[in-house]
Amino acid sequence: MHRRIVGLVVASACLCAAQLEAQDFKLFDRDVALHGFASQGFVYTNTNNWLTMNSSQGSAAFTEFGFNVSTSVTDKLRVGAQLYDRNLGQLGQYHPSLDWAVADYRFKSWFGVRGGKVKTTLGLYTDTQDLDFLRVFALLPQSIYPTDLRDATIAHLGGDVYGNLPLPRRLGDLSYTAYAGHRTDSIYSGYPYYLSSFGAQIKSYGGLQYGGDLRWNTRLKGLLIGASRMNEDMTGKGLAINPFSQGAGLVPYSEASKADWTNQFYGEYTAGRLRIDSEYRRYWRNQELFNGLSESFADVRGWYVSGAYRICKRFQVGSYYSRYTITNVVTGAFSALYPPATDTSLPANHDYDKVITGRVDLNRFWNAKIEGHFMNGYGSGPYPNGFYTQVNPQGFAPNTNALVVKTGVNF
Amino acid sequence: MKRSRALLVAAALMIFGAANSLAGEIKVVANPSVKTDMISPGELKRVFLEENLSLDGAHVEPVLAKDGPVQEAFLQQYLGLSEDDLQTYYRALVFTGRGSMPKALGSDAEVVAYVARTRGAIGYVSGAASAEGVKTLAVGVPSRNAERKLLIRVEPDYPETLKRLGIGGTVRLGVSISAKGNVERVELLGGNPILGESAAVAVKKWVYSAGRSRTIIGVSILFDAR
Numbered sequence: 001m002h003r004r005i006v007g008l009v010v011a012s013a014c015l016c017a018a019q020l021e022a023q024d025f026k027l028f029d030r031d032v033a034l035h036g037f038a039s040q041g042f043v044y045t046n047t048n049n050w051l052t053m054n055s056s057q058g059s060a061a062f063t064e065f066g067f068n069v070s071t072s073v074t075d076k077l078r079v080g081a082q083l084y085d086r087n088l089g090q091l092g093q094y095h096p097s098l099d100w101a102v103a104d105y106r107f108k109s110w111f112g113v114r115g116g117k118v119k120t121t122l123g124l125y126t127d128t129q130d131l132d133f134l135r136v137f138a139l140l141p142q143s144i145y146p147t148d149l150r151d152a153t154i155a156h157l158g159g160d161v162y163g164n165l166p167l168p169r170r171l172g173d174l175s176y177t178a179y180a181g182h183r184t185d186s187i188y189s190g191y192p193y194y195l196s197s198f199g200a201q202i203k204s205y206g207g208l209q210y211g212g213d214l215r216w217n218t219r220l221k222g223l224l225i226g227a228s229r230m231n232e233d234m235t236g237k238g239l240a241i242n243p244f245s246q247g248a249g250l251v252p253y254s255e256a257s258k259a260d261w262t263n264q265f266y267g268e269y270t271a272g273r274l275r276i277d278s279e280y281r282r283y284w285r286n287q288e289l290f291n292g293l294s295e296s297f298a299d300v301r302g303w304y305v306s307g308a309y310r311i312c313k314r315f316q317v318g319s320y321y322s323r324y325t326i327t328n329v330v331t332g333a334f335s336a337l338y339p340p341a342t343d344t345s346l347p348a349n350h351d352y353d354k355v356i357t358g359r360v361d362l363n364r365f366w367n368a369k370i371e372g373h374f375m376n377g378y379g380s381g382p383y384p385n386g387f388y389t390q391v392n393p394q395g396f397a398p399n400t401n402a403l404v405v406k407t408g409v410n411f
Numbered sequence: 412m413k414r415s416r417a418l419l420v421a422a423a424l425m426i427f428g429a430a431n432s433l434a435g436e437i438k439v440v441a442n443p444s445v446k447t448d449m450i451s452p453g454e455l456k457r458v459f460l461e462e463n464l465s466l467d468g469a470h471v472e473p474v475l476a477k478d479g480p481v482q483e484a485f486l487q488q489y490l491g492l493s494e495d496d497l498q499t500y501y502r503a504l505v506f507t508g509r510g511s512m513p514k515a516l517g518s519d520a521e522v523v524a525y526v527a528r529t530r531g532a533i534g535y536v537s538g539a540a541s542a543e544g545v546k547t548l549a550v551g552v553p554s555r556n557a558e559r560k561l562l563i564r565v566e567p568d569y570p571e572t573l574k575r576l577g578i579g580g581t582v583r584l585g586v587s588i589s590a591k592g593n594v595e596r597v598e599l600l601g602g603n604p605i606l607g608e609s610a611a612v613a614v615k616k617w618v619y620s621a622g623r624s625r626t627i628i629g630v631s632i633l634f635d636a637r
Contacts, residue, residue, distance in 0.1 A: 033512065068508070070505070070508065070511060072511065075464070075470035080508045102508040109465075114509075118508075127503075127507045128503050128507060131506050133502070134503055164457070164462045222491065272493075310495065313495070410502065
């Protein structure tokens with residue numbers, strides 16, 4: 001009942017917001033801006049259930065929305081905050097979160113600081129991955145931006161330094177961001193959900209996250225290239241079924257990073273109505289399980305090439321090819337339970353996704369998308385890629401085709 | 412009789428001068444609190460992309476025009492973006508807490524009125540729009556004096572009627588100089604339009620030393636009525 005009411009509210013918001021403009025009002029003689037967005041999707045898959053939804057039956061459990069307020073306190077100081085909520089299959093479940101809450105002071109164009117809960121800069125789209133209305137695609141390439149694992153990269157409680165430096169000899173300009181803070185995953189997010197497939201009940205998951213991003217707007221008009229790096233020191237705690245004696249009840253569970261880093265390289269080219277971008281990400285994770293009883297080594301690699309073209313003001317088309325592979329080796333006490341998974345040609349260790357999309361802008365604030373995914377593999381290793389055993393108890397089929405229909409509004 | 416005829420001629424010249432100064436497709440206009448008279452294309456881009464919201468140490472605020480040919484030409488010429496790309500850019504700033512959506516106004520008159528009353532505001536209007544209450548900024552790369560030396564200077568005529576009426580003052584011009592050193596284009600940035608017209612006629616005959624590329628400089632000329 002609760003979900004139906006929320007769904008109805010979001011659907012109403014979709015219709016009403018089509019008429020909305022951003023709202024500005026005065027508070028203590030300051031202009032305060034209020035913006036928001038909402039989207040509703042429907043997913044149908046022909047075989048496996050995807051993204052924790054019951055998608056093989058057709059699922060509309062694909063709702064998200066957010067609202068923000070912001071104002072300039074002085075010429076150089078901005079403050080603002082955004083509330084975000086979603087329901088994606090078994091994830092989110094309408095538990096709202098503070099998406100970002102930032103005080104941003106820009107001393108000069110080449111140096112500014114922002115602190116609070118800050119969106120993490122990692123590659124082209126990490127910080128904007130929820131903002132469906134900014135792009136043609138209903139779902140970003142899941143090899144790099146797995147929507148079920150958004151909490152892993154979306155924001156940190158800490159601070160950034162950032163700036164923009166014009167380069168001499170008309171070589172373009174460089175933008176940099178360096179950050180450090182604490183990442184906290186919701187217990188309703190993808191990774192705790194994945195661990196629950198082993199009987200683990202995660203009570204907390206998070207830790208230190210720090211890194212940087214450097215992007216070069218080159219001399220060639222429309223061409224941007226960049227690189228990002230992120231290091232993490234994560235700890236997860238909770239309870240789990242004793243793996244050596246499943247009838248013995250729950251025992252304390254913990255996992256902790258020994259090495260955890262991400263490298264990402266990217267390029268984007270826009271020329272008139274055409275936009276092409278491509279990214280490569282490697283995520284390496286070495287962690288201790290059960291207080292050092294065991295150790296796992298996961299190597300996740302993903303890349304995509306994407307193109308989008310605006311045919312006319314209201315209609316865009318796009319396509320991408322996204323490739324995800326994972327290898328995992330477990331040593332120590334659990335090595336017998338989890339045999340090495342190193343052959344990326346197996347469907348269990350990869351997901352190759354071919355995508356086509358069409359987007360219609362019904363007006364400036366309201367869009368609708370239709371998207372086809374043609375996936376080979378289900379890459380359900382220790383850093384999952386949309387396919388979970390809990391919603392596929394019968395096992396996985398090697399191929400999955402998906403139809404995604406989505407509509408969204410923003411103001 | 413003689414005096415009223417002089418006033419009539421002055422008025423006619425004013426109208427002609429004003430109309431002539433409107434040449435050009437887009438005018439970048441700023442609130443008089445903005446200290447600079449000239450802005451480079453790079454600075455203009457950084458202001459409108461909210462990467463740099465100060466000029467000469469003073470805060471500035473970009474102001475947009477709504478859809479239309481002026482908007483389209485400005486975005487294409489100075490930002491290299493389409494209207495849709497720009498909206499996407501601003502929305503990404505707004506929804507990640509990194510910036511705000513600039514004010515967007517429906518007509519040249521609204522842009523000029525808003526810029527005139529808002530400290531630090533910078534906008535753009537068609538070349539034919541009135542710039543009353545705002546200053547027009549020359550857009551170009553400032554030249555270092557050593558780089559473009561003035562070789563031939565022609566003094567402007569001081570219109571007899573204005574001199575007799577005691578009308579004088581300083582006019583400010585934006586001067587575009589070709590790589591060879593010829594003056595290609597003169598734009599009146601401020602001052603009496605009739606005096607500006609006279610100054611522009613003279614400045615078009617000026618010759619500078621050759622440079623590596625086209626440059627734009629600001630020139631001020633005093634018409635002393637005493």
